[in-house]
Amino acid sequence: MTATPDGSASPDGSPSLAGRAGRLIVVALLGNPNTGKSTLFSALAGIPTRIGNYPGVTVEEKLGRFSHRGHSIELIDLPGTYSLVPKSPDEQVAVDVLHGRLAGVPTPDCVVVVADATNLERNLYLATQALSLGLPTVVALTLSDVADDKGITIDSAELGRRLACPVIRVVAPTRTGIDALGDAVLSVMQSPPQPPQGLDAHLSAVDPRHEPAAREAIARYAWIEQLLSGVVHRQPPASRPLGERIDDVLTHRLWGTLVFAATMLAMFSSIFWLATPLMDGISSGMDWVSGLAESLLPEGAIRSLVVNGVLAGVGGVVVFVPQIAMLFLFVAILEGCGYLSRAAFLMDRLLCSVGLGGKSFIPLLSSFACAIPGIMAARTIENPRDRLLTILVAPLMSCSARLPVYLLLCGAFVPNVAVGVSWLRLPALVLAGMYAVGVATAALVALLLSRTIFRGPPQPFVMELPGWRWPRWPVVLERVREAVWSFLQNAGTLIVAVSIVVWALSSYPHNDAVIDADVAAHREVLSTRLAGLSADDPDQTDVAEELAALDTDDGLAAARRGAAQRHSALGWMGRLVEPLVKPLGWDWRLGCAAIASFPAREVVLGTLAVIYNLGDIDPGEEEGGTALVRRLRAATWDGTNRKVFTLPVALSIMVFFALCAQCASTLVVIGRETSSWLWPVVTFTYMTVLAWLGAFATYQIGTWLGG
Amino acid sequence: MSLEQVAIGSTARVADVSGSDSTSLRLLEMGLTPGVNVRVVGTAPLGGPMELELRGYRLSIRRHEAARVAIAK
Numbered sequence A: 001m002t003a004t005p006d007g008s009a010s011p012d013g014s015p016s017l018a019g020r021a022g023r024l025i026v027v028a029l030l031g032n033p034n035t036g037k038s039t040l041f042s043a044l045a046g047i048p049t050r051i052g053n054y055p056g057v058t059v060e061e062k063l064g065r066f067s068h069r070g071h072s073i074e075l076i077d078l079p080g081t082y083s084l085v086p087k088s089p090d091e092q093v094a095v096d097v098l099h100g101r102l103a104g105v106p107t108p109d110c111v112v113v114v115a116d117a118t119n120l121e122r123n124l125y126l127a128t129q130a131l132s133l134g135l136p137t138v139v140a141l142t143l144s145d146v147a148d149d150k151g152i153t154i155d156s157a158e159l160g161r162r163l164a165c166p167v168i169r170v171v172a173p174t175r176t177g178i179d180a181l182g183d184a185v186l187s188v189m190q191s192p193p194q195p196p197q198g199l200d201a202h203l204s205a206v207d208p209r210h211e212p213a214a215r216e217a218i219a220r221y222a223w224i225e226q227l228l229s230g231v232v233h234r235q236p237p238a239s240r241p242l243g244e245r246i247d248d249v250l251t252h253r254l255w256g257t258l259v260f261a262a263t264m265l266a267m268f269s270s271i272f273w274l275a276t277p278l279m280d281g282i283s284s285g286m287d288w289v290s291g292l293a294e295s296l297l298p299e300g301a302i303r304s305l306v307v308n309g310v311l312a313g314v315g316g317v318v319v320f321v322p323q324i325a326m327l328f329l330f331v332a333i334l335e336g337c338g339y340l341s342r343a344a345f346l347m348d349r350l351l352c353s354v355g356l357g358g359k360s361f362i363p364l365l366s367s368f369a370c371a372i373p374g375i376m377a378a379r380t381i382e383n384p385r386d387r388l389l390t391i392l393v394a395p396l397m398s399c400s401a402r403l404p405v406y407l408l409l410c411g412a413f414v415p416n417v418a419v420g421v422s423w424l425r426l427p428a429l430v431l432a433g434m435y436a437v438g439v440a441t442a443a444l445v446a447l448l449l450s451r452t453i454f455r456g457p458p459q460p461f462v463m464e465l466p467g468w469r470w471p472r473w474p475v476v477l478e479r480v481r482e483a484v485w486s487f488l489q490n491a492g493t494l495i496v497a498v499s500i501v502v503w504a505l506s507s508y509p510h511n512d513a514v515i516d517a518d519v520a521a522h523r524e525v526l527s528t529r530l531a532g533l534s535a536d537d538p539d540q541t542d543v544a545e546e547l548a549a550l551d552t553d554d555g556l557a558a559a560r561r562g563a564a565q566r567h568s569a570l571g572w573m574g575r576l577v578e579p580l581v582k583p584l585g586w587d588w589r590l591g592c593a594a595i596a597s598f599p600a601r602e603v604v605l606g607t608l609a610v611i612y613n614l615g616d617i618d619p620g621e622e623e624g625g626t627a628l629v630r631r632l633r634a635a636t637w638d639g640t641n642r643k644v645f646t647l648p649v650a651l652s653i654m655v656f657f658a659l660c661a662q663c664a665s666t667l668v669v670i671g672r673e674t675s676s677w678l679w680p681v682v683t684f685t686y687m688t689v690l691a692w693l694g695a696f697a698t699y700q701i702g703t704w705l706g707g
Numbered sequence B: 001m002s003l004e005q006v007a008i009g010s011t012a013r014v015a016d017v018s019g020s021d022s023t024s025l026r027l028l029e030m031g032l033t034p035g036v037n038v039r040v041v042g043t044a045p046l047g048g049p050m051e052l053e054l055r056g057y058r059l060s061i062r063r064h065e066a067a068r069v070a071i072a073k
Helices: A037-045 A089-098 A117-131 A144-149 A156-163 A178-188 A199-203 A212-228 A242-250 A255-296 A301-318 A321-337 A339-352 A358-366 A371-380 A384-396 A403-413 A426-451 A473-507 A512-532 A538-549 A553-566 A569-576 A578-584 A588-596 A603-611 A622-634 A647-659 A664-674 A678-706 B022-029
Strands: A025-031 A050-053 A060-068 A071-077 A110-116 A137-142 A152-154 A167-169 A232-234 A421-425 A462-465 B011-017 B037-043 B050-054 B057-061 B069-071
Touching (some): A025 A178, A037 A060, A037 A110, A037 A178, A037 A473, A071 A178, A110 A117, A110 A178, A117 A137, A117 A152, A117 A156, A117 A212, A117 B057, A156 A212, A167 A178, A199 A212, A212 B022, A255 A301, A301 A473, A321 A358, A321 A371, A358 A371, A371 A664, A384 A664, A403 A426, A426 A647, A426 A678, A473 A588, A473 A664, A512 A553, A538 A622, A553 A569, A578 A678
Parallel strands (some): A025 A110, A110 A137, A137 A167
Antiparallel strands (some): A050 A060, A462 B057
């Protein structure tokens, strides 16, 4: 056959293929996990044309398209599976696609079974099952180069005769055998497939007391041993293979755990420290763009929308990119070389005790930097129940966005006294306590959910520890690209939309008369309060300063901005929720700040600065932080001299922000990763309820102890 | 005697896998069928999973799963 320019007809005019002229040939790629299936996918089809989830399940769907000798071929990458007797939703998807039972997914015309040449015995289990489906089938022997290095030789022609299907040796990274594989696909579709016989002969030899499925499994291995006898030759290696010696250290209960801890520490700190300059760069870039927009646009609603709505939203999206890229780079490398399974092996016991599995460790650890890459990294968990559970508790890990809130409140309201020993200070202890609150709550929630709504037959933890190999760079980079792109494309737009909605809520309705009256009333309140304070009262300078600021242009503008926000829809909502937040020790302004921080937790400080008439300062910086702390210290309940911010209130705010789901980006990413709006709603609800209960208990107990 | 009790570094022959649920079937499908030789490579800390070598590859299973695999005397 030769390629035709229009790519529509095959010149040999074979009956089955001629009938397909101009139509796509659908080829399913089936294989065990860790068999180099993704590398083969890239070698055949390049960059996927579509990546998403199969309808209704958290199982990744990956499609690609390529043409071979004039035929257009659609490639479906099925989830990695060990058997066609499905035991998990991802395996169920593979089986359903093969049988053409999944709506919206075309029925495959041909199956390419990926079989790891270094581990043929186990891989043939799935291959022989696939052959019995009766679809045209080709077996691709991947990792053939690694098998050569290990001294394993396979007579693929003889194996092909025994299996009655083409067996093609491929080395995907160098594209060896890729064309031959394409030719084999076209050739098997020309004649009806003849599934190999041979299983039945072995079935009769199995102890009949076994269940039918167990009998089949036992007989299938007996058959495979027979199929491979004389086909696979292993040259005993001169010395113990390097991979085994590496494993001796890396899965050792002591050395392995130490290496693991060091690896995780290195990974975690680089996400923190290497991503920070990039994130700062993005923030400065966005500040520059905002500044530009401010100088170009006339003052008014449009400028406010562009700067505080759109650009703030875009900045809030793009800022996550360095962390996502960094984490996926690490995960893809660890996965590519085979360490991810070893890490899961070492951590399994610990996570098992709270109803999760070993593979949940890396997603949860990365969530301390940011829940978004963490939730996305949960894609490496094959078991959908564990994956969903991990996604649901990941936002409870204290991410870096909570840190500014903790630092400001700990520094301002927690007495800097020693606890027991002189170097252990109370603020540091409270800070550590906030991280502990998150971890403990996550453990309890995971335990509770796994015993209740996620209860089900125990998922077997039967995990292959794949051979050590060098990561394939194209696969690694593709994973990073895909993670970043899917975040920007799918989550980005929604996050910007949420940011615009919150901007609108905090800007409208806008009534200048109301604002003027508010500022005048505020001036009155401050004057009265100042008159009642003696000169040595610590509040005296703060109140005097705030009053004096009203006579400056900047101070007046900030006060008007604060008044505008207090009389906006957001302010109204804050007053509406006041009865709900009062038991937490909060006034309505704190209620407003909590609502306004829905797009992102760190916004709470900026919102407080605006509400307390400081305007758009940056509370994350030294100067802005000090100004905000002084304003918060002086703040009183409306119409009284009673302070709002006391130690119990500061603690209750911290506990609330440790447990709440005030991060639209996280919720949007949960929605995307689970293909359902149910789970973001569940996450938001349970976390908000827990946050309220935690803050309530903290404030009430704190007040009781303090009083 | 079950696979769970096999000492690290030793090899044992599988006699049977008990139970008829999906976990038992998965153990069989991964190649732990009667007659196959299995070497116990190591175990994870704190009573974590076991690392096994069989049919030319490495597999890890939890201890309570290993307890289902009976070993030939």
